[in-house]
Amino acid sequence: MILIISLSIIFCVGQSLQTKSNLTLDDFFNNTEFASLSFSPTGQHLLYQTMRPAWNSNAYEYTLWVYNIDSYKKTSIISTLGYFLSPRWSPSGNTIAFIHTEYLLSNSTDDHQRLSEKSYYIYFYSILTEELHTIENTLERPSTFAWSDQDSSLFLVTSTSRFVNNDEDILAYREQINNHISTIHRLDFDWTNDRPSLRQFTPIITVPLRLSDFLYVPLEQKLIFLSTSPLIDDLNSFEIYSIDLRNQSLLTRLTHNQGFEIGLQLSPSGKHLLFRNYTRRSSRTIFHDTQRRLYSLDLTNGHTERYGSDFLGNIVGYVPKSDGGVYFLGQHKTNVGIYTQQSLEDTTVHHLGWEGTYEHISSSINRPQAIAFAYSSFDRPKEIYYVDDIKQLQFAKAITNENQHLTERIIPKATVYQWKDEVSNETIEGILHYPPGKDQEDNLPLFVLMHGGPYDASVNSFFAGWYTWAPLAAAHGWLVLEPNFRGSSGYGDEFLDEIRRQPLTRSTRDIISGVDQLIKDGIVDSNRLTIGGYSYGGFLTNWIITQTDRFNAALSGSGSIDHTSSWGTMDLPVLFHHLFGGYPWDESHIYQTQSPIFQLDRIRTPTLIVTGEKDIRVDPAQSYMLERSLHYLGVPVNLIVFPGEGHELSVNPWHGKIKVREELKWLQKYGHRTAKFY
Ligand SMILES: *[C@@H]1O[C@H](CO)[C@@H](O)[C@H](O)[C@H]1NC(C)=O
Ligand SMILES: *[C@@H]1O[C@H](CO)[C@@H](O)[C@H](O)[C@H]1NC(C)=O
Ligand SMILES: *[C@@H]1O[C@H](CO)[C@@H](O)[C@H](O)[C@H]1NC(C)=O
Ligand SMILES: *[C@@H]1O[C@H](CO)[C@@H](O)[C@H](O)[C@H]1NC(C)=O
Ligand SMILES: *[C@@H]1O[C@H](CO)[C@@H](O)[C@H](O)[C@H]1NC(C)=O
Ligand SMILES: *[C@@H]1O[C@H](CO)[C@@H](O)[C@H](O)[C@H]1NC(C)=O
Numbered sequence: 001m002i003l004i005i006s007l008s009i010i011f012c013v014g015q016s017l018q019t020k021s022n023l024t025l026d027d028f029f030n031n032t033e034f035a036s037l038s039f040s041p042t043g044q045h046l047l048y049q050t051m052r053p054a055w056n057s058n059a060y061e062y063t064l065w066v067y068n069i070d071s072y073k074k075t076s077i078i079s080t081l082g083y084f085l086s087p088r089w090s091p092s093g094n095t096i097a098f099i100h101t102e103y104l105l106s107n108s109t110d111d112h113q114r115l116s117e118k119s120y121y122i123y124f125y126s127i128l129t130e131e132l133h134t135i136e137n138t139l140e141r142p143s144t145f146a147w148s149d150q151d152s153s154l155f156l157v158t159s160t161s162r163f164v165n166n167d168e169d170i171l172a173y174r175e176q177i178n179n180h181i182s183t184i185h186r187l188d189f190d191w192t193n194d195r196p197s198l199r200q201f202t203p204i205i206t207v208p209l210r211l212s213d214f215l216y217v218p219l220e221q222k223l224i225f226l227s228t229s230p231l232i233d234d235l236n237s238f239e240i241y242s243i244d245l246r247n248q249s250l251l252t253r254l255t256h257n258q259g260f261e262i263g264l265q266l267s268p269s270g271k272h273l274l275f276r277n278y279t280r281r282s283s284r285t286i287f288h289d290t291q292r293r294l295y296s297l298d299l300t301n302g303h304t305e306r307y308g309s310d311f312l313g314n315i316v317g318y319v320p321k322s323d324g325g326v327y328f329l330g331q332h333k334t335n336v337g338i339y340t341q342q343s344l345e346d347t348t349v350h351h352l353g354w355e356g357t358y359e360h361i362s363s364s365i366n367r368p369q370a371i372a373f374a375y376s377s378f379d380r381p382k383e384i385y386y387v388d389d390i391k392q393l394q395f396a397k398a399i400t401n402e403n404q405h406l407t408e409r410i411i412p413k414a415t416v417y418q419w420k421d422e423v424s425n426e427t428i429e430g431i432l433h434y435p436p437g438k439d440q441e442d443n444l445p446l447f448v449l450m451h452g453g454p455y456d457a458s459v460n461s462f463f464a465g466w467y468t469w470a471p472l473a474a475a476h477g478w479l480v481l482e483p484n485f486r487g488s489s490g491y492g493d494e495f496l497d498e499i500r501r502q503p504l505t506r507s508t509r510d511i512i513s514g515v516d517q518l519i520k521d522g523i524v525d526s527n528r529l530t531i532g533g534y535s536y537g538g539f540l541t542n543w544i545i546t547q548t549d550r551f552n553a554a555l556s557g558s559g560s561i562d563h564t565s566s567w568g569t570m571d572l573p574v575l576f577h578h579l580f581g582g583y584p585w586d587e588s589h590i591y592q593t594q595s596p597i598f599q600l601d602r603i604r605t606p607t608l609i610v611t612g613e614k615d616i617r618v619d620p621a622q623s624y625m626l627e628r629s630l631h632y633l634g635v636p637v638n639l640i641v642f643p644g645e646g647h648e649l650s651v652n653p654w655h656g657k658i659k660v661r662e663e664l665k666w667l668q669k670y671g672h673r674t675a676k677f678y
Helices: 002-019 025-029 111-116 166-170 173-178 390-395 470-475 493-497 503-520 536-547 563-569 573-579 588-593 596-602 621-633 653-670
Strands: 033-039 045-054 059-068 074-080 084-089 095-103 118-126 132-134 142-147 153-160 181-192 195-207 210-217 222-228 240-244 250-253 260-266 272-278 280-282 287-289 293-298 304-307 314-320 326-332 335-341 357-364 367-377 380-387 414-421 426-433 444-450 479-484 524-534 553-557 607-612 637-642
Touching: 025 470, 025 653, 033 084, 033 357, 033 367, 033 380, 045 084, 045 380, 045 653, 059 084, 059 095, 074 095, 074 118, 084 142, 095 142, 118 142, 142 210, 153 210, 195 240, 210 260, 222 260, 260 314, 272 314, 287 493, 293 314, 314 357, 326 357, 335 390, 367 390, 380 390, 414 470, 414 503, 426 470, 426 503, 444 470, 444 503, 444 536, 470 479, 470 653, 479 503, 503 524, 503 536, 524 536, 524 653, 536 553, 536 596, 553 653, 563 573, 563 588, 563 621, 596 621, 607 621, 607 653, 621 637, 637 653
Parallel strands: 335 357, 444 479, 444 524, 524 553, 553 607, 607 637
Antiparallel strands: 033 045, 045 059, 059 074, 084 095, 095 118, 118 132, 142 153, 153 181, 181 195, 210 222, 222 240, 240 250, 260 272, 272 293, 280 287, 293 304, 314 326, 326 335, 357 367, 367 380, 414 426, 426 479
């Protein structure tokens, strides 16, 4: 029996090596992403959400799934072109509730217009009958909800404009931003024959805030939420609040810090509130800028304490453990692993798993040892995994095979590559993706793909998309370097903050020294260098091509060329305030000397520019200015503007695919030629 199995394995491997073909654009963009994952309170089921392109509808299709851990049965609950807001298990684990946005698909050719007409419903899915029901009334813009401690009531948040008259559109800008109120309602319903029917819909409190994360704390009969704002300039807009249902719905603010709070979760004891936060704040005297950290707030006395304070990297996710303590996802250098801290007094322990990237971790009180997560690595496309006992993490089994088609292709080999920054003598690293079969070859053409952020990192994962498309570029013959330059997360808080007051120049030095090392090592052909990136990667691209003409082709995605006007138009001015050391009038020298706009006449590199038409992070005007300048200067340039898209290019899957298709063509057209354009 064993012999037969091993023979058949050899046969399969032998066969697949022969028949595997290179990744194509179509394969790469036809992938499935996982948007959420959670255990049922009983520990019996996993609920997860997938997202994949619906090419014929010019939209993404979302599907909610339930997986039964004991019977291995997978059931799809509903598939739609709309996103499901916060699918949540009821306290008993018998029901899943979610808010569904139904797009009223019009015939508009404008994607944004087409998807902007919506109506909202709250749905209930019964695990027992496998039926889906909705309660009758259409909702006014729900933003989130939380179950109470019973299966027959929940708290729902709806949001509206404060001013509901026809002047709304012409309100002063600043008023528009704050023109928001949220109302929390209690919904009580009856279950008859496994069908919910609405009994009562009671408003509880209205607050002049936008709410994001929202929880019910049974022990204290409190509602807890996070306030948020579309304009990220005042960190007081991002705080945690509680509402005491026992005391006239008294609203209390729980945090008063200079950080962004994200990802609220309640400890299983119901006594602690966990959250992550990070700082982007500076003043003339004090500043700190941190990676993401994890805190626990004692709801009885208001004290906060920090988890994982001995962990050097960036905490990208977590789940409270049933026996106290936490599991957290920690990005350290190019891996994202699972760590445990049993109590605040204990040290952090790294669970021995696979190299790569763990995401969406979930655990259950009723299966304290079990764990579920999404995982991918350089050579393994993303799937969801489950294991009964976290001690056996390396033996976790995939419960999905959504990206099977990618495993049938040759996935380019990738390794971590290190070099030294001569000035600081610090080790910098990046990821190299080799063209298939060429990992031993010299003199390869290079494409430097820089991540955004800047507080982000390129990691050992497989995310097929328009932002992280290194494997596809490698499959098209490029050696891809993804550098984790100064400013990247996962290398300690100091590494992150070293770019302050010299954001473009400091990161550039690390990137160029990596390219030099690759040439010195003989791996790269110095006559065939190309470079590109999106967002902060676009900022760097725009800067680097003003500093050197060594690159034959450049891909500039949603970058900035004049940081003063970018500061003035972006939704994240606090980032620039921090990066440049102050406001433009405080630090005009830094804003000016780090801005490409005054040096554009030095550019010799043919440049393809892309931007979303409705990007409010980096104004498309920056890309138009770059296009106009290069056009006048006689440097080959093309600007592609994606209609209806914001910074995330998340509206129409064709846009991301077309972006990369055109970028590959640009690299192919100009990347191998050394002719300079003077
Ligand atoms: C994408 O995947 C779907 C489902 O697996 C398949 O039917 C379709 O042909 C694929 N499309 C492309 C362009 O590869
Ligand atoms: C949308 O297009 C369909 C088919 O072309 C047509 O039957 C329908 O009347 C159109 N609807 C509107 C609102 O224009
Ligand atoms: C209700 O809130 C008020 C105002 O903070 C406080 O003085 C009072 O003690 C609270 N009552 C109870 C029962 O907690
Ligand atoms: C995070 O929140 C805690 C509790 O409010 C606070 O002490 C800490 O300074 C904050 N940290 C960051 C990095 O914002
Ligand atoms: C640079 O760092 C290496 C260790 O990474 C050390 O051996 C060497 O002495 C350092 N050189 C200088 C000039 O500090
Ligand atoms: C895959 O791509 C590499 C690099 O472009 C090329 O050398 C190789 O021949 C391709 N292999 C197949 C099977 O097409």
